[in-house]
Amino acid sequence: MATITYKCPSCGSSLTFDGNAKEMACSSCGSQFEVEALKQAIEIEKESENFNEGTNWQAKDEGFSDEELNRTRTFNCSSCGAELITDETTVATECAFCGSPSIIPAQFTPGTRPDSVIPFKVSKDRAVELFKNYFKNKKLIPNLFKKNNQIDEIRKLYVPYWLFSCTADADITYSAKRVRSFRRGNYRITQTRHYRIRRAGTVDFKDLPVDASEKTDNKLTESLEPYNTKDALPYVPEVLSGAQASRADVAIEDSKKRADERIARSMQNELRSTVLGYESVVPISTKINVPDGTCYPALYPMWLITTKKADKTYTFAINGQTEQLTCDIPMSVPKAIGWFLGIFAGSSAIITFIMSLILQFR
Structure with a gap:
């Protein structure tokens, strides 16, 4: 199954999406790229390298039951080539070997492709x-x-x-x-x-x-x-x-x-x-x-x-x-009970004090 990993055109490190800047950011060299500009750069690179997208990855069934196979997907990291395993609902993850972010758009089933995404603002x-x-x-x-x-x-x-x-x-x-x-x-x-x-x-x-x-x-x-x-x-x-x-x-x-x-x-x-x-x-x-x-x-x-x-x-x-x-x-139940008893004792003391004042003026 094909995956997508976005690489920095400047240094080759993996890019992640910066929700505050709404741009793709490189944590290695600090470069930032607009999404559309990055797409154009990727297309140019594909043309120059005669990039082949026709690879057909097959999931291994060794050691898996039929039920597990129905819920398991294997794919290859587009950065280091390692074979990774996810469940059937994962559409974005990180490679456990090289740490590169990988996106698996083919995992979306009809009707589940999101119309919108709220990006991260909390680092x-x-x-x-x-x-x-x-x-x-x-x-x-x-x-x-x-x-x-x-x-x-x-x-x-x-x-x-x-x-x-x-x-x-x-x-x-x-x-x-x-x-x-x-x-x-x-x-x-x-x-x-x-x-x-x-x-x-x-x-x-x-x-x-x-x-x-x-x-x-x-x-x-x-x-x-x-x-x-x-x-x-x-x-x-x-x-x-x-x-x-x-x-x-x-x-x-x-x-x-x-x-x-x-x-x-x-x-x-x-x-x-x-x-x-x-x-x-x-x-x-x-x-x-x-x-x-x-x-x-x-x-x-x-x-x-x-x-x-x-x-x-x-x-x-x-x-x-x-x-x-x-x-x-x-x-903590003991602490909660202690807190309640403390409040109750304080209230009782206040009530007793007020009653004593009232009695003094009767």
Whole structure:
């Protein structure tokens, strides 16, 4: 299977895409090239060298089961020639032997070629800094994270998404009540008024992202939102250079269910926020309609960092555009209980002090 590796015309080192400059950059000599100019240089080089693109690489089936073969792809690094193995969804990776970035456009299946890509704005050094800064002033994390937090692995990933755009209509009826207490003579009267409230509205959703990779957890990817789609670029293979990327392997229909859930939740929260001034509000009828919509594939940037503690692996994910960070490090239960008891004890002391002042002036 053919791969693409972009080389620096000046020094021959591998080029990666700089999301801030929106150009191909060489980390060896510091040169930068516009994507179109680089394409022209590559075409000229191909013509001068009579470059042959007709090589047909065949995957070896030695030692693989039929199921593994169906999910495994072999290709040759266009830089050093080493044979590399990936799964069927990988569209960009790095050569394990020479480190050159390789792009495999043939891995895209019909309908999964992304329409747009949000390039990385967060550098590797900045991602490492965010990882280290996370542990500062975190009073409720377990003690084993207080020092020697080493990175086990860091990966620069483009995660596939399906982006949904639609206009949704909602009509929700609520049962609400207000409670008022007052004195009348020797009696305290509690008055409860019941209300039937209706709210209806229309909301436009633009580029609602739904994780399209089976490898990543929806809760993790949704914790990294939002992304700013104004920075999105039309897809060209060069943008993936220097990162790992996968194509969508979750069907649109399956992702649509997730999109419908998110749309419904957003509509419910939006309309509920307009029902104010009641002791309790309960929805008794909810109608949400999405008559038409569009969906297209895209790639969004994410740094994935793992660290090991006590033989367990913990994951950090960083939004490669906005620096938003999420992780699966648990809260220390003993510390949380101690913190709560400290707050409770402090509150009790304040209440006792106030009561003593009141008693002094009685």
